[in-house]
Amino acid sequence: AGADAGAPCSGDPACSDSCSESEGGVGSAGTEAKRAEQCDLLVKLVRLVAHLAISRSVGEVIARAPELVSLLGLLETFGSEMSQEELLLNVVSAITNVTFYIDCLGDGAVDGHMGGHVLLEQHERLCGLLAVVLTHSNEEAVIEASRALGNLSRQATVRRAICASRAHEALLLLLYHQSVPIVEAATGALVNLAADGEQSAILLQADGATRIADMLLHLLSTPPADPAAVSGVILGAKTLCNLCCASIESPLAAEQCALLSGILEHATPPAWAAEAEPFPDTATANEWQQASQLLLMLLQRLPYADVGTESVAASGKDLADLEELVQLE
Structure with missing residues (x-):
C-alpha cells in the first residue's frame, strides 16, 4: 500500500501519457508494472487470510494478530478506487470473516474494551471505512461490507459507531437496490x-x-x-x-x-x-x-x-x- 501511495502515476491514461512525454515513458511503464505486481501479491495474501479466517479456531487467532490492522490501511487506500476492485473485495471479505468471531470476546467487549480483537479496537475507523464501501459500484463489495456491519452490530459499542458514521443511512438506501x-x-x-x-x-x-x-x-x-x-x-x-x-x-x-x-x-x-x-x-x-x-x-x-x-x-x-x-x- 505504501508503494502504491508513493507511485508518481495514478494509472489514468492521461497521467501515463504525460509521463511518457516528459520522461520517455520508460520510468512510467516500470512503475506501473511494479504497482500491478504488488497489487496482485496483495490480492493473493489477503485472500489467503480471508480463507484461513473461515475456520473458527484460526479466525480467532487472526482476529488478535496486530498485523491485521493493515487491512484498515488497505481499505483506506482502495475503498473508493475503482481500478482495484478485486483487492477491495478480498479486503472486505477478510474483514467479514474475521468479524464473524466477535462472539469469542465474551464479556470482554464492555465499556469500549474489545478483548484484543484488533479490528474492533478501531471500530469507529472501521465503520467509517465500511460506510464508504456501501456506496461502491461493485455489488459484491457492497454485500460483503453489509455483512461485516451485520457482524459488528452484535456489539453495543460498535452499534453506536455504525450510526455515528451514518452507515445506517446508506443501508436504508440500499433497501431500494435492484x-x-x-x-x-x-x-x-x-x-x-x-x-x-x-x-x-x-x-x-x-x-x-x-x-x-x-x-x-x-x-x-x-x-x-x-x-x-x-x-x-x-x-x-x-x-x-x-x-x-x-x-x-x-x-x-x-x-x-x-x-x-x-x-x-x-x-x-x-x-x-x-x-x-x-x-x-x-x-x-x-x-x-x-x-x-x-x-x-x-x-x-x-x-x-x-x-x-x-x-x-x-x-x-x-x-x-x-x-x-x-x-x-
Missing part, C-alpha cells in the same frame, strides 16, 4: 440496530420503518425468484418488529400499514402462492410465520399517528413471544 442479495445483506445489518433502543430511535428518525415496509411490500408482491428474497423478508419483518417495539404509535402511515397487513394476513403471501414451494424448508417457513404474525399483531395494536386510532393491549403470551423474536442475534 439486487435482492444486496437488499438482504443490508437488512441483516439493520436488524440488531433496530433492537437497540438508542439506535432504533435514530433509524426511526431516518424514516427507517417506512423504508423497510417499502422493501417488504416490494419483495412480497412478486414471486421470490431469488432465494435471498425469502431471507430478506424474514429479516425485514424482524427489523420492523424491533422498530415497532421502540414506538408508542405505529411508525407507518395508515395506508402503508393497511397494505402490508393485508399481505401478512395470509399464511403465504398471495404473490408467492403460485410457487410450489416458496420456502426452502419447513424451518424457514415456520420462521416466516412467526415473524410475520408477530409483526401483524404489532401493526394492528399500535395506534396510527396520522389517524389517531386506539391501540389494543397485547396479551402476556403475545409479549413473551415478541420478546423472544426480537432478541439480539
